[in-house]
Amino acid sequence: MILTVSIAAVTVIGMIVSVLKKPYIKCGKSKIGLYWLITFAGAALILITGCLSVSDAWDKITADSAVNPIKILILFISMTLLSIFLGDAGFFDYIADRIFLKSGKSRLKLFIVLYIAVSILTIFTSNDIIILTFTPPICIFAKRARISAVPYLFGEFVAANTWSMTLIVGNPTNIYLATAAGIGFTEYFSVMWFPALAGGLAGLAALLLLFRKNLTRPLSRDGHEGHASIKIDKFMLITALIHLSLCIILLAVSDFINIEMYLICLILAASLLLISIVYGLVKDKSLHRAAYSLKKAPYELIPFVLSMFVIVSALTQCGFTQTVGNALLTGNKTDGVTFSFLSAAAANLLNNIPMSVFFESICSGNIFALYGSVIGSNIGAFITPVGALAGIMWSKILSRYGVRMRFSAFVFYGLCAALPALAASSCALLVML
Numbered sequence: 001m002i003l004t005v006s007i008a009a010v011t012v013i014g015m016i017v018s019v020l021k022k023p024y025i026k027c028g029k030s031k032i033g034l035y036w037l038i039t040f041a042g043a044a045l046i047l048i049t050g051c052l053s054v055s056d057a058w059d060k061i062t063a064d065s066a067v068n069p070i071k072i073l074i075l076f077i078s079m080t081l082l083s084i085f086l087g088d089a090g091f092f093d094y095i096a097d098r099i100f101l102k103s104g105k106s107r108l109k110l111f112i113v114l115y116i117a118v119s120i121l122t123i124f125t126s127n128d129i130i131i132l133t134f135t136p137p138i139c140i141f142a143k144r145a146r147i148s149a150v151p152y153l154f155g156e157f158v159a160a161n162t163w164s165m166t167l168i169v170g171n172p173t174n175i176y177l178a179t180a181a182g183i184g185f186t187e188y189f190s191v192m193w194f195p196a197l198a199g200g201l202a203g204l205a206a207l208l209l210l211f212r213k214n215l216t217r218p219l220s221r222d223g224h225e226g227h228a229s230i231k232i233d234k235f236m237l238i239t240a241l242i243h244l245s246l247c248i249i250l251l252a253v254s255d256f257i258n259i260e261m262y263l264i265c266l267i268l269a270a271s272l273l274l275i276s277i278v279y280g281l282v283k284d285k286s287l288h289r290a291a292y293s294l295k296k297a298p299y300e301l302i303p304f305v306l307s308m309f310v311i312v313s314a315l316t317q318c319g320f321t322q323t324v325g326n327a328l329l330t331g332n333k334t335d336g337v338t339f340s341f342l343s344a345a346a347a348n349l350l351n352n353i354p355m356s357v358f359f360e361s362i363c364s365g366n367i368f369a370l371y372g373s374v375i376g377s378n379i380g381a382f383i384t385p386v387g388a389l390a391g392i393m394w395s396k397i398l399s400r401y402g403v404r405m406r407f408s409a410f411v412f413y414g415l416c417a418a419l420p421a422l423a424a425s426s427c428a429l430l431v432m433l
Contacts, residue, residue, distance in 0.1 A: 114138075
């Protein structure tokens with residue numbers, strides 16, 4: 001056990017340092033995530049030292065069970081591709097531009113409309129895609145209107161990472177935790193809609209209180225000009241919307257039609273990709289459209305999740321996760337509250353994806369703790385930039401647009417929103433279970 005825990009601890013520390021100091025390294029014209037390379041090295045060391053045999057690791061990864069990480073990755077990447085194609089058709093840019101144009105002179109109206117729009121969109125798409133799509137327009141608008149972008153950026157970030165817990169597809173952590181426990185789309189929604197609502201409203205109230213002075217000032221007209229560069233591809237937009245809507249509907253009835261969720265997402269993503277290829281060849285005689293969208297998919301999650309799965313499997317085999325579970329679990333509803341706060345804290349030590357892999361093995365069938373971990377994995381993402389990979393990418397976008405966000409400021413704003421959101425969501429979870 002000592003060797004396994006030591007390797008896991010060194011890997012996690014290395015990953016955290018890389019995320020804070022240097023998340024990516026250059027390889028020619030490409031950037032490679034250092035965080036997943038370190039995790040991959042840790043998993044390789046686990047196998048080399050015999051803490052987990054290669055055959056056992058392969059059996060666990062390919063097992064025909066709910067904890068199959070390959071199926072979970074297929075589900076998430078397929079769902080992300082549907083959102084990417086929708087975004088590349090101009091949908092999210094158009095929505096963002098309409099919000100800015102219709103906001104009038106009220107900063108408060110702009111903030112609330114933006115928060116509501118991001119909340120609704122992130123429920124049905126992906127929180128990462130929404131964050132990466134809406135952040136540049138917010139930065140540009142704030143600069144042109146000569147106002148601070150911070151309230152609107154945090155409103156976007158909190159909304160995307162709170163309401164993402166509503167549906168199982170809103171966050172890869174939801175997918176992993178719920179699917180590993182054998183929880184279906186409908187069952188998940190029947191429990192999590194209320195914690196998401198409570199947390200989302202609590203987070204909104206906290207932000208309105210936090211930025212009240214800034215939001216009461218009038219808004220300059222200079223920021224109201226539309227973005228002429230926005231191009232809408234109506235055919236692909238309609239096609240992507242149809243595919244995404246059909247995917248959500250089929251996922252909702254997947255328990256009744258007896259088709260696994262990852263297959264539904266994979267088939268519809270493949271269908272949309274095929275249509276994009278044919279459309280590109282007919283219209284432009286090029287595969288550029290499809291290739292551009294495919295390139296933006298989060299493929300680094302594959303080695304990252306699989307490596308963490310190997311490390312956690314080794315920790316489970318040596319009895320470490322069971323020891324931790326025995327120390328923390330009570331079997332009562334209060335485990336939901338405890339694990340929502342614990343997982344939120346752990347997400348900012350491990351990052352929310354490896355935290356979810358680790359906590360799933362600790363929960364060991366405890367439904368209260370598992371749903372609590374779902375809450376923490378979402379809300380914990382906006383406590384520090386380390387909480388989620390989206391936070392790292394978000395920070396890079398801010399620096400690119402000249403928006404300064406000190407680590408201490410991020411933590412202050414994040415805690416002000418996260419603590420009431422966690423409390424509200426946890427209390428709501430007690431009602432639903």
